[in-house]
Amino acid sequence: MVTxxxxxxxxxxxxxxxxxxxxGKRSISAEVRDKVEQAVRDLGYTPNAGAKAxxxxxxxxxxxxxxxLEDEFAPAMLQxxxxxxxxxxxxxxxxxxxxxxxxxxxxxxxxESRMVDGFILLNVAESDDRLGFxxxxxxxxxxxxxxxxxxxxxxxxxxxVAAGRLMVETLHELGHRSLILVSQPEHVLERGGAxxxxxxxxxxxRAAELGVxxxxxxxxxxxxxxxxxxxxxxxxxxxxxxxxxNNEAAAxxxxxxxxxxxxxxxxxxxxxxxxxxxxxxxxxxxYSAIDSAADELGRRAVERLVSRIEGTVDAESPVVDLFxxxxxxxxxxxxxxxxx
Amino acid sequence: MVTxxxxxxxxxxxxxxxxxxxxGKRSISAEVRDKVEQAVRDLGYTPNAGAKAxxxxxxxxxxxxxxxLEDEFAPAMLQxxxxxxxxxxxxxxxxxxxxxxxxxxxxxxxxESRMVDGFILLNVAESDDRLGFxxxxxxxxxxxxxxxxxxxxxxxxxxxVAAGRLMVETLHELGHRSLILVSQPEHVLERGGAxxxxxxxxxxxRAAELGVxxxxxxxxxxxxxxxxxxxxxxxxxxxxxxxxxNNEAAAxxxxxxxxxxxxxxxxxxxxxxxxxxxxxxxxxxxYSAIDSAADELGRRAVERLVSRIEGTVDAESPVVDLFxxxxxxxxxxxxxxxxx
DNA sequence: CTGAAAGCGCTTACAG
DNA sequence: CTGAAAGCGCTTACAG
Numbered sequence: 001m002v003t004x005x006x007x008x009x010x011x012x013x014x015x016x017x018x019x020x021x022x023x024g025k026r027s028i029s030a031e032v033r034d035k036v037e038q039a040v041r042d043l044g045y046t047p048n049a050g051a052k053a054x055x056x057x058x059x060x061x062x063x064x065x066x067x068x069l070e071d072e073f074a075p076a077m078l079q080x081x082x083x084x085x086x087x088x089x090x091x092x093x094x095x096x097x098x099x100x101x102x103x104x105x106x107x108x109x110x111x112e113s114r115m116v117d118g119f120i121l122l123n124v125a126e127s128d129d130r131l132g133f134x135x136x137x138x139x140x141x142x143x144x145x146x147x148x149x150x151x152x153x154x155x156x157x158x159x160x161v162a163a164g165r166l167m168v169e170t171l172h173e174l175g176h177r178s179l180i181l182v183s184q185p186e187h188v189l190e191r192g193g194a195x196x197x198x199x200x201x202x203x204x205x206r207a208a209e210l211g212v213x214x215x216x217x218x219x220x221x222x223x224x225x226x227x228x229x230x231x232x233x234x235x236x237x238x239x240x241x242x243x244x245x246n247n248e249a250a251a252x253x254x255x256x257x258x259x260x261x262x263x264x265x266x267x268x269x270x271x272x273x274x275x276x277x278x279x280x281x282x283x284x285x286x287y288s289a290i291d292s293a294a295d296e297l298g299r300r301a302v303e304r305l306v307s308r309i310e311g312t313v314d315a316e317s318p319v320v321d322l323f324x325x326x327x328x329x330x331x332x333x334x335x336x337x338x339x340x
Numbered sequence: 341m342v343t344x345x346x347x348x349x350x351x352x353x354x355x356x357x358x359x360x361x362x363x364g365k366r367s368i369s370a371e372v373r374d375k376v377e378q379a380v381r382d383l384g385y386t387p388n389a390g391a392k393a394x395x396x397x398x399x400x401x402x403x404x405x406x407x408x409l410e411d412e413f414a415p416a417m418l419q420x421x422x423x424x425x426x427x428x429x430x431x432x433x434x435x436x437x438x439x440x441x442x443x444x445x446x447x448x449x450x451x452e453s454r455m456v457d458g459f460i461l462l463n464v465a466e467s468d469d470r471l472g473f474x475x476x477x478x479x480x481x482x483x484x485x486x487x488x489x490x491x492x493x494x495x496x497x498x499x500x501v502a503a504g505r506l507m508v509e510t511l512h513e514l515g516h517r518s519l520i521l522v523s524q525p526e527h528v529l530e531r532g533g534a535x536x537x538x539x540x541x542x543x544x545x546r547a548a549e550l551g552v553x554x555x556x557x558x559x560x561x562x563x564x565x566x567x568x569x570x571x572x573x574x575x576x577x578x579x580x581x582x583x584x585x586n587n588e589a590a591a592x593x594x595x596x597x598x599x600x601x602x603x604x605x606x607x608x609x610x611x612x613x614x615x616x617x618x619x620x621x622x623x624x625x626x627y628s629a630i631d632s633a634a635d636e637l638g639r640r641a642v643e644r645l646v647s648r649i650e651g652t653v654d655a656e657s658p659v660v661d662l663f664x665x666x667x668x669x670x671x672x673x674x675x676x677x678x679x680x
Numbered sequence: 681c682t683g684a685a686a687g688c689g690c691t692t693a694c695a696g
Numbered sequence: 697c698t699g700a701a702a703g704c705g706c707t708t709a710c711a712g
Contacts, residue, residue: 001454001478003705014683019707026708029681046452050399051705053390054688061436061455068422075415075622082408085439094455096401097437099425112386114341115401115434138341222621252592252623259599281562282415283592283623343689354699359691366692369697391689394704 002043010039022047053114062088062305063116063139065098065107065130067123069191076248076294079276080122080144083298091306093117103130111137118305120144120298124155125192140308142301148194150320154308156301159322160195163290164202166325167272168212171242175335176270178213179242180233182250186218199246199274215240219247227253234261241336245273251285266334277328287332290325297323342383350379362387393454402428402645403456403479405438405447405470407463409531416588416634419616420462420484423638431646433457443470451477458645460484460638464495465532480648482641488534492658494648496641499662500535503630504542506665507612508552511582515675516610518553519582520573522590526558539586539614555580559587567593574601581676585613591625606674617668627672630665637663 008018013032021028021036028036039045053059064084068074085095096116100106107130110116117139121130124145134141135152143150146157171179181203183189189196200216207214215237220226226249234240234257245251251273258265265271265287273280273289280289300321307313348358353372361368361376368376379385393399404424408414425435436456440446447470450456457479461470464485474481475492483490486497511519521543523529529536540556547554555577560566566589574580574597585591591613598605605611605627613620613629620629640661647653 001705004707005705015706016684016708017682020682023707027681032682044452046449048394048705049453049455050390050393051688052707054388054394054690054704055706055708057688059390064437074618075418078415078418078421081418081421081437082439085437089440094450095437097404097421097425097435099422100429109386110434112384113389115389223623223626249622255596256599259596278414282589283563286563341689344691345689355690356692356700357698360698363691367697372698388689391704392691394688394706395690395692397704 001048002045004045004047006043007036007039007045010043011035057114059115059117060093061096061116062093062302063096063098063107063110063119065103065119065121067103067121067125068099069123069188069193076276076279076292077122079278079292079294080298083295084120084122084302086295087299087302088306091302093302093306104133107133107137111139114138117309118142120301120305123193126194127192140305142305142308144297144301145195146198146320146322150318152318154301154304154318155320156297156304157195157322158290158293158297159324160198161202162322163274163325164199164204165206166290166327167199167244167274168203168206168210168214170272170327170333171244171270172207172210172212174270174333176212176242177336178237178240179207179215179244180237180240181214181216181244182219182230182233182247183216184218184247185221188221189218196246203244213240219250221247221249223249223253226250227257230254230257231261234263240269242270242272242333245271245287245289248273248275248279251275251287251289252283255286265332268337270333270336272327272333280328280330286330288327288330291328293323341388342385344385344387346383347376347379347385350383351375397454399455399457400433401436401456402433402642403436403438403447403450403459405443405459405461407443407461407465408439409463409528409533416616416619416632417462419618419632419634420638423635424460424462424642426635427639427642428646431642433642433646444473447473447477451479454478457649458482460641460645463533466534467532480645482645482648484637484641485535486538486660486662490658490660494641494644494658495660496637496644497535497662498630498633498637499664500538501542502662503614503665504539504544505546506630506667507539507584507614508543508546508550508554510612510667510673511584511610512547512550512552514610514673516552516582517676518555518577518580519547519584520555520557520577520580521584522557522559522570522573522587524558524587525561528561529558536586543584553580559590561587561589563589563593566590567597570594570597571601574603580609582610582612582673585611585627585629588613588615588619591615591627591629592623595626605672608677610673610676612667612673620668620670626670628667628670631668633663 008015020026119141124143126148142154271287273287276292348355360366459481464483466488482494611627613627616632
């Protein structure tokens with residue numbers, strides 16, 4: 001293994017000079033710098049990460065805590081993860097991916113062993129037991145997902161309240177007066193996926209304000225159940241002309257359900273979903289949808305975390321950044337059909 | 341920060357004794373051990389990972405190199421990743437997730453800075469430029485995905501040759517004599533996704549041996565193109581009674597295509613796909629399919645890598661482990677329809 | 681502008 | 697069975 005001692009020897013300088021020449025933390029004559037850089041190249045020197053971490057108390061590693069809820073749409077998580085890892089690299093950090101069942105224990109272990117400089121928490125729950133520890137940890141942490149009490153922590157999330165309102169308003173403006181909203185399974189909500197109820201409650205309230213009828217249902221997360229449920233909902237509410245889907249599996253199942261009933265969207269029914277553009281393209285998801293903006297959220301969370309780590313941000317000003325929802329129009333909404 | 345020095349002081353022993361008491365690397369009197377363990381608990385001591393890595397040259401971290409090919413089915417990658425991280429934790433390792441665009445540079449950087457004890461490479465290409473470096477690296481590495489030349493490296497992959505044969509044989513036995521095979525886009529193949537052609541070639545050859553007609557097509561990776569292509573294929577080969585899909589997007593698009601043509605599976609056409617059970621359940625993928633066994637492959641790769649790291653495996657015996665394909669029966673195959 | 685030395689927090693031969 | 701000391705490979709005050 002080639003060390004900075006080897007570099008110093010070959011360059012004919014002291015180890016400290018070699019170190020400073022590489023870090024640029026004090027002024028170095030051009031001549032010495034060139035010799036050091038040449039030695040680095042000749043020897044193929046790469047600093048030892050463990051030694052550097054020990055000396056500086058900085059690892060250049062971010063801890064990414066993922067959390068997979070049963071019945072939730074796991075594949076969507078990949079986009080958050082990629083948003084984080086890519087932005088981290090762009091800022092000079094690597095990413096430790098932590099998927100331990102017990103998130104609190106993992107957080108404690110990683111934090112106390114000083115393996116990372118900061119944490120990103122994914123899929124933060126309404127009442128998330130990881131937050132208490134995170135607030136007291138020696139490393140800063142940033143949340144993707146809004147908890148009930150975000151005190152003292154930076155938070156990034158889609159604005160699910162605005163999303164619920166936007167869905168209802170969009171169809172109301174087109175003339176719809178009776179809608180069905182299909183959420184993710186109630187399990188998800190019970191396990192802390194509060195975004196499900198934030199969207200649903202906001203939609204309910206906005207519907208009430210606008211005099212729109214809204215039937216809310218927690219759908220299953222997979223076939224064939226969700227297909228059956230959708231069919232039942234359409235049977236139960238024949239007057240509904242709009243369908244709002246905060247449930248990826250429902251969006252995937254809907255084309256078959258509509259086709260087997262001889263219905264077309266938007267001619268017979270308008271549809272707005274909530275999922276990423278990536279999924280829409282890969283799977284047969286032909287509906288206008290509010291993008292979940294996973295990679296953008298991951299990106300912002302990392303940007304903020306790195307600012308905290310590097311001390312370029314006021315320690316006393318945690319931010320709650322709720323991303324404004326935007327509908328990707330895929331042509332699945334229109335005025336409601338005229339009844340005879 | 342509480343160090344082993346603090347533990348030693350509180351326990352009333354030397355630092356070396358405290359260290360040995362915790363590692364168990366030499367015999368310690370029960371009394372001393374108890375005092376040390378009590379001190380650890382009282383102080384909440386966790387060893388500093390960087391210091392440990394520097395002293396032992398072991399990080400207890402695995403490097404996981406993911407690689408995302410355009411036009412390939414990215415979400416499937418998550419299952420490999422989870423298989424790896426979960427198994428790694430079970431064996432006492434954390435996982436550094438590396439998604440750098442330039443895999444070779446990343447491998448070099450991570451390897452030479454000694455951030456990890458070993459590597460898992462995902463989505464290994466036929467001619468993968470990361471392998472040369474990996475063979476020479478000071479850490480062992482294990483591949484998920486079979487390259488053209490696996491010399492010196494442990495490899496884990498689904499047996500795509502057997503998969504191609506199995507698809508053809510299964511339908512041949514039921515009486516089918518004309519089949520269509522839809523592969524992933526040719527881009528994937530060109531960028532090194534040799535599994536696409538291994539499956540296709542094996543299917544072609546087996547079909548020839550059995551006197552079965554097989555029409556092979558590289559399909560698009562997303563809607564609406566793949567839907568159109570499927571419809572065109574069915575038009576072009578009206579005599580075909582079986583459809584083999586090595587293309588997730590095609591499987592997702594097929595239900596609509598069949599329904600709009602008034603066809604049902606398996607009554608009118610038998611279908612066998614190749615994707616994970618997880619995806620089948622989440623999306624409307626009602627077809628019998630060869631499971632991609634992503635988590636199992638990740639698991640095996642980690643198991644092997646850890647054996648190499650911990651020296652419990654003969655350094656001279658790299659293994660190529662091809663997982664035997666298995667069809668998850670979802671009832672989409674039967675005897676071909678009788679023509680009148 | 682440069683060097684000699686201490687220190688980061690561990691582990692592990694070396695002595696006893 | 698236990699302790700004092702050296703060493704892992706860096707960085708960074710301290711001196712000059």
